[in-house]
Amino acid sequence: MLRLWNLILFELRKILNNKKAFLFLIVLNITPIIASLALLIAYISCKSLGLGDFQFLAMKRIIQAMFTSHFTIFGYTAPFFLALIVGDSFSTEFGRGYMKTLLLTPVRRWQVIVAKTSSIIIFLLIAVLLGGFILQADLFIARAITQPSGVLPNPLQEKLMDTSISMVSVSSAFQLLVITFVANLMMIGFFIVFSMFFESAILMTFCSIGSVMAIHVFYLSAFMLKELVKWFGPLEKLCFTRHFTDLFSLNIIQNVLDGSVTILSEKVLEPMGFSLLWAVIFYVLAVIIFSRKQVLH
Amino acid sequence: MSNSDYAIKVTALHKMFGDKTVLDYLNFSVPKNAIAGFLGPNGAGKTTTLRMMLGLLPTPRDKIELLGHKLPGDRTSALERIGAVVENPSFIDTLSAYENLKWFGSLYKPVNYSRIHEVIDMVGLKEATNQNFGTFSTGMKQRLGVAFSLLHKPELLILDEPTSGMDPVGRVQMREILLNIHEKEKTSIFLSSHLLDEVQKLCNYVVIINKGRRLTEGYVSDILSSNEEHYEIRVSDDSIERTKNILEAAQNIVKSITLAPRGFVVDLENDTSHLVNEILVKAGIKVQALIPLEQSLEETFMKLTNKGSNTFVSSTETTQTTKEKESKEGEK
Numbered sequence: 001m002l003r004l005w006n007l008i009l010f011e012l013r014k015i016l017n018n019k020k021a022f023l024f025l026i027v028l029n030i031t032p033i034i035a036s037l038a039l040l041i042a043y044i045s046c047k048s049l050g051l052g053d054f055q056f057l058a059m060k061r062i063i064q065a066m067f068t069s070h071f072t073i074f075g076y077t078a079p080f081f082l083a084l085i086v087g088d089s090f091s092t093e094f095g096r097g098y099m100k101t102l103l104l105t106p107v108r109r110w111q112v113i114v115a116k117t118s119s120i121i122i123f124l125l126i127a128v129l130l131g132g133f134i135l136q137a138d139l140f141i142a143r144a145i146t147q148p149s150g151v152l153p154n155p156l157q158e159k160l161m162d163t164s165i166s167m168v169s170v171s172s173a174f175q176l177l178v179i180t181f182v183a184n185l186m187m188i189g190f191f192i193v194f195s196m197f198f199e200s201a202i203l204m205t206f207c208s209i210g211s212v213m214a215i216h217v218f219y220l221s222a223f224m225l226k227e228l229v230k231w232f233g234p235l236e237k238l239c240f241t242r243h244f245t246d247l248f249s250l251n252i253i254q255n256v257l258d259g260s261v262t263i264l265s266e267k268v269l270e271p272m273g274f275s276l277l278w279a280v281i282f283y284v285l286a287v288i289i290f291s292r293k294q295v296l297h
Numbered sequence: 298m299s300n301s302d303y304a305i306k307v308t309a310l311h312k313m314f315g316d317k318t319v320l321d322y323l324n325f326s327v328p329k330n331a332i333a334g335f336l337g338p339n340g341a342g343k344t345t346t347l348r349m350m351l352g353l354l355p356t357p358r359d360k361i362e363l364l365g366h367k368l369p370g371d372r373t374s375a376l377e378r379i380g381a382v383v384e385n386p387s388f389i390d391t392l393s394a395y396e397n398l399k400w401f402g403s404l405y406k407p408v409n410y411s412r413i414h415e416v417i418d419m420v421g422l423k424e425a426t427n428q429n430f431g432t433f434s435t436g437m438k439q440r441l442g443v444a445f446s447l448l449h450k451p452e453l454l455i456l457d458e459p460t461s462g463m464d465p466v467g468r469v470q471m472r473e474i475l476l477n478i479h480e481k482e483k484t485s486i487f488l489s490s491h492l493l494d495e496v497q498k499l500c501n502y503v504v505i506i507n508k509g510r511r512l513t514e515g516y517v518s519d520i521l522s523s524n525e526e527h528y529e530i531r532v533s534d535d536s537i538e539r540t541k542n543i544l545e546a547a548q549n550i551v552k553s554i555t556l557a558p559r560g561f562v563v564d565l566e567n568d569t570s571h572l573v574n575e576i577l578v579k580a581g582i583k584v585q586a587l588i589p590l591e592q593s594l595e596e597t598f599m600k601l602t603n604k605g606s607n608t609f610v611s612s613t614e615t616t617q618t619t620k621e622k623e624s625k626e627g628e629k
Contacts, residue, residue, distance in 0.1 A: 006403040013400065017391050097387030101445070104351055104383065105404040106376035295353040 004111050011089065011119035018088065021123065024081050028127045031070035032134035038062050039138050059142040060167075067135050067167055068253055071176060074128065075248025079187050082120065083208050086191035087201030089116045095199035097297050109290045113283065117188055121181060128180055136167050168257055175256050175263045179272065183247045186240060186275040187212075189282025196289045199297070216241040240278040246271040304329045304453050304485040305350070306362040312345055312354070312509070319345045321509035327487055327502060332479055334496035334503040335489040336594075338602050342509040343489040344384065347457050351381050364453055377405065380451035380484075382459060386442025390431030394422055394441055397430055398448060405449040416444040420474055435462035443471070447478060454478070456488040460495060468492070472499050497594040505601055512601040520597055525552060527590040528570055531560040536582045543580050547573065562590065 015021050026033070039059055093099040102112060168176075191208050198204035219239035226232035246252070252268060255261035261268060305327040312320040320342045327333040337343050348354040350361050356369040366375035388397040395413060402408045417426050420440040425433065433441065439459060446454055459475070460468045472495065478484050490496050496503065497517065504514040513520060532540050537560070544551050544563060550572055552564040565573060570587060577584050 002407070003404055010400045010403065014389060017389070097385065098389065100353060100383060101387050101401060102404075103353055104376070104381045105401060106373040107404055108373060292355055294355070295348070 003107060004115060007107055007111060007115035008118045008122075011115045012122055015085065015089070015119055015123050020084070020088070024085070025127055025130060028074060028078065028081060029070075029131045029134060031066055031073055032131045032138070035063055035066035035070070035135055036138050038066065039142055056142055056146040059146070060139060063135055063138050063142070064167060064257075067132070068250065068257065070131050070135070071128075071253050072248055072250050074131065075180075075183070075244075075253075078124065078127075078184060079212060079244075080205075080209060082124070082184060082187055083191050083194075083205040084201060085120055085123070086116075086188060086195050087198070087204040087208075089120065090192060090195035091198040091204040092201045094295065095297060100295050100297060103295055110287045113192060113286055113290060117185070117192070117283075120188055121185065124184055125177065125180065128177065132167075132173065139167050169259065171262075172257050172259065176253070178263055179247050179252075179256070179268070182272050182275050182279070183244050186279040186282065187244060189279045189286060190240070192286040193282050193289065196286065196293060212241055215239050216245070240274070243271040243275045243278065247275065302329055303327065303362065304331065304364060305333075305487055307346070307350070308360050308362075310346065310349065310357070310360045312342070312349065319509050320349075323506065323509060323511055325504045325506075325511050325514050327485070327504065329485050330483065331502040332475070332486045332500045333488070334500035335487060335506070336491075336493065336496060336503055336598060337489075337506040339491075341507050343506065344457055346506075347381075347383055347455060347489060351376070351379075351383060351455065353383065377449070378451055379453045379455060380446030380449065381455040382439075382442035382446050383455075383457045385435070385461075386438055386445065388430045388438075388441065388445070391429060393427045393429055394433075394444075395426045397441070398445055401445055402448045408448075412448060412450075416447045419447065419477070420444045421470060436464065436467045439463060439467075439471070443474065447482075447484075450482060451484060454484050454486045454488075456486065458490055459488055460490065460492060468495060475499060493593070493595040493598055503594065505598060507602050513597075517594065521592045521594065525564045525592075526567055526570060527562065527564055527592060528573075529557055529560060529562050529586070529588040529590055530573070530577070530584065531586040531588070532577075532582055532584060539580070540577060540582050543576060543582070544573070547576055560585075 039062065090099075093102070099112075103109070190212070191204075194208040194211070195201075195204050198207070216239065219236055219242050222232045222236035222239070226236060247268070252261065256263070256268070263269065263272065303326045305325075307323055307325050310320050310323040312318075323342065323346065335343055335346070345354065349356050350363065350368070352369060352372045356372070358369065359367050361368040363375040364378050366372075366378075368375065388401065392400070394417060398413045398417070399408055399410070402413065414426070417423055420443050422437060422440050422444065425437060430438070430441065439462060443456070443459060446456070454475075456475075460471050463471060475486055475488075476499065479486055486500075488496075488500070500517060502514075502516050503520060505512045530540070530544075540561065541554065541556075544554050544561065550566045550569040552566065555562045563573070570589070574584055574587055
């Protein structure tokens with residue numbers, strides 16, 4: 001157990017030691033960074049109104065909208081970055097011989113897969129949390145720079161306007177993290193299976209992303225084509241990408257944020273369940289392939 | 298010898314890459330506390346054998362035993378007691394020598410930081426402790442590889458071409474490092490190499506293979522000793538022809554004659570050099586010198602590998618042939 005823990009820490013150290021990781025953190029959080037600028041513009045534009053409460057409300061709406069879009073954009077763009085990170089963790093290590101050195105130590109091959117996945121998930125969750133923290137910090141700043149006007153009596157003001165300085169509830173934030181974890185676990189598993197056959201991260205990324213796109217395009221067109229060709233129907237069910245897009249749809253994220261849907265609702269639970277099932281399939285496949293893989297470099 | 302006396306025991310190991318047979322039911326064993334050389338020409342199957350021993354290639358069940366641990370089942374238990382470097386060692390380019398050893402070492406057991414400094418010092422990389430691995434020369438990388446393999450005080454060290462890419466000084470230093478480790482830490486060493494003189498200076502046991510089959514194995518002293526002795530006979534230039542005729546006539550004791558710059562090199566029956574000297578002196582030839590030549594591993598290696606994989610030279614080989622046939626039949 002201690003060995004596995006050390007391996008996870010080592011893998012995390014390798015990811016964080018990579019300059020690409022910092023670039024990914026910036027790129028994946030481009031929305032929160034833009035939100036900070038938008039906040040400044042909103043403050044200057046609303047200053048003429050002279051009412052701190054309205055200014056804060058406008059800013060809060062902007063930030064909340066940014067959070068929803070950040071999460072959706074994150075959901076759609078993360079796979080591209082994930083493919084690159086997985087490629088770096090497996091394909092590059094096969095090519096450069098790091099994997100050989102790792103396998104000369106008494107670690108088991110499944111432990112390598114678990115450790116690398118855990119470190120990538122931790123990195124990904126750091127990226128999500130970082131975005132959330134930046135947006136939450138924006139909200140604190142917005143509250144600090146916009147003082148209550150005092151025009152409306154306090155009880156009435158609280159009824160009319162959302163003066164809370166929490167961007168999302170703790171429960172919603174936790175549920176969004178669970179969705180991120182499950183959906184990305186499936187994608188990471190898929191990329192790991194792919195990375196077993198390549199020794200170049202870039203090549204692996206192009207091929208795996210190309211495959212993901214092909215599968216999803218097939219899924220999008222299958223709803224019409226299955227009427228013409230019968231075997232398109234069963235094939236459509238195998239398109240695992242649909243569960244990923246379902247989980248990161250704007251509709252679901254908004255519903256989770258406003259509390260009208262939880263991760264236990266059928267709408268979320270079904271794609272989450274299938275994502276987990278696919279994740280198990282991909283990881284079993286990855287372990288089988290890896291245990292038979294010849295490490296030649 | 299019981300199984301527990303072997304550091305390595307390989308039985309009927311077979312491997313094919315596509316249609317090509319790389320290991321052809323290979324058998325060999327290495328006793329504990331030996332410094333064993335693993336020799337063979339290019340493509341003989343040395344690296345493939347080492348990779349299979351270390352689990353880098355899929356290992357068939359119960360064909361390899363390391364320190365009494367059967368592979369692949371006991372692979373992790375075996376690796377806890379083994380240090381290994383296969384071909385060019387690779388570490389994380391952006392981490393220093395110290396950090397690489399710290400992180401990779403943590404996968405064996407909790408890292409003892411003083412041990413990291415000790416092994417770095419042992420391989421002569423003290424000044425490069427905080428230097429990034431990416432900036433290391435080939436020789437330095439090899440040294441760090443050896444340092445890594447020593448970190449957890451292994452009982453068996455498996456090294457693939459540990460001096461490849463090193464200059465002559467580096468090779469001598471590496472030899473000293475390995476001898477030192479063997480003496481101080483009682484580590485058995487198994488190393489593959491093309492450098493036969495290095496192996497002869499370092500190893501007391503050798504395994505020679507070709508085309509995936511064992512040609513011979515045993516203690517170097519046993520392999521080099523044979524029924525023949527080699528001598529250089531120096532005579533004056535005007536006696537060359539006569540000497541040659543006399544030596545050719547003494548077929549019962551002179552096995553072969555080769556012309557050398559100042560006389561001949563001859564292969565003689567054991568303990569017959571004084572007779573050759575006597576014959577030549579009686580025939581009026583002034584023998585300037587009779588110099589004994591030590592047989593080198595290189596000669597043995599060349600003889601064995603040139604004869605091909607079906608040739609077995611030592612007495613143990615007869616047993617080997619029978620064993621291999623048996624195991625082959627068993628496999629089939």
